[in-house]
Each structure stands twice: as structure tokens, then as C-alpha cells.
Amino acid sequence: MDLTQNYPRSPKEKMCGLVHLPRMIDKARAYKNKSLGEYIYPCPLDKMILNYLGVDDILFAQKSNACTDEEIMHWVTERTRTKDPAEKDFINRQILERRPDTQDRLDYFNGIRDSIDPSRTDIKTWVALLDLEEGRLD
Numbered sequence: 001m002d003l004t005q006n007y008p009r010s011p012k013e014k015m016c017g018l019v020h021l022p023r024m025i026d027k028a029r030a031y032k033n034k035s036l037g038e039y040i041y042p043c044p045l046d047k048m049i050l051n052y053l054g055v056d057d058i059l060f061a062q063k064s065n066a067c068t069d070e071e072i073m074h075w076v077t078e079r080t081r082t083k084d085p086a087e088k089d090f091i092n093r094q095i096l097e098r099r100p101d102t103q104d105r106l107d108y109f110n111g112i113r114d115s116i117d118p119s120r121t122d123i124k125t126w127v128a129l130l131d132l133e134e135g136r137l138d
Contacts, residue, residue, distance in 0.1 A: 001029040004037040006135040011095065011127045015069070017054075017085075019092045019127075021044050025072060028057070028064035044068065045095050046127070052091050053079050079108045098126050 001008070008026035015021040024046045031041040042050060042057040050057055053076065063075060081089070100106040113123050116132055123132050131137045 001026045001033070002035040003027065003030040003039050004035050008039065010134070010136055011130055014092075016073055017047060017088055017092075018076070020049055020095050021076065022069070024060070025064045028047055028061040031057075032061045040053065045098070046093055048095060052083070052087065053065065055079075096125065096127050099124055100126075103136045 003026070008030070009022040011023050013019070013021045013022045015025075024041075027036065027039050027041040027043075027046065030036045030039065041061070046057065051062060053060070055063075063089075064072060067075065069101060100109040108128060109126070113129055113132065120137075121134060123129055128137070
């Protein structure tokens with residue numbers, strides 16, 4: 001995956017019932033291949049998934065590069081088999097609903113949003129901002 005040429009998958013896309021996981025795989029592959037571009041791996045959203053899986057970013061990047069998406073699905077399923085489904089739902093909500101939490105972060109967020117489309121004051125979450133920035137929102 002070369003994120004200097006392509007966008008990663010949407011943070012809203014799910015794998016194994018987890019939002020953001022396919023995007024994190026794309027970023028981990030790009031990280032390992034030194035083609036991450038301006039993306040950050042691991043970002044705060046990645047760290048939430050990594051914590052849930054009980055692995056660090058280096059192991060996840062190694063796994064992402066050595067395995068197909070299908071193999072990663074099996075690995076994640078095995079790692080999370082005994083977890084409470086409510087925990088997965090909680091993590092999904094935390095990722096999808098995450099907003100700027102300080103005035104400085106809000107100013108930064110609004111600056112990015114306004115540079116893309118100042119009319120999109122409906123964009124309030126980091127996930128929506130990523131989809132706007134990467135052209136997935138009309």
C-alpha cells in the first residue's frame with residue numbers, strides 16, 4: 001500500500017465488526033513499506049484498536065504485511081473471541097464519535113475542514129473529517 005499515491009480505506013469501513021481496522025491495515029502496510037506519506041501510524045484511533053487487540057504497532061504492522069486481509073480477519077477473530085461484544089461496540093462508538101476535545105484541537109479541526117469546504121459545518125467528528133478530506137463525502 002502506497003499512501004503517497006492512494007487513500008487508505010475509510011475509517012467507517014468494518015472488518016471483524018471493528019470500524020477503522022481496514023484503514024489501520026492499510027496504514028500499517030504503508031508504514032512497513034515506508035510509503036506512509038503524511039499519514040500517522042499509529043494514530044490515536046489506531047491505538048484504541050491496538051489496545052483492544054492486545055498488540056503493539058510493530059507486531060500489527062508485521063502481521064499486516066505478512067498476511068492477506070482474510071488471514072488478518074482470522075487472526076483478529078482469534079484474538080477477540082473471548083472479548084465482550086459490548087467492548088467492541090464501545091470502541092466503535094469511541095472512534096466514530098471522537099471529536100476535538102480542546103479549543104486548540106477544535107481550531108485545528110475547523111481550519112482543516114474550512115480549507116476543504118467551509119460550508120460543511122455539519123462535519124463534527126474526526127472520522128467525518130477524514131472522509132471529507134479523502135473525497136468520500138458529497
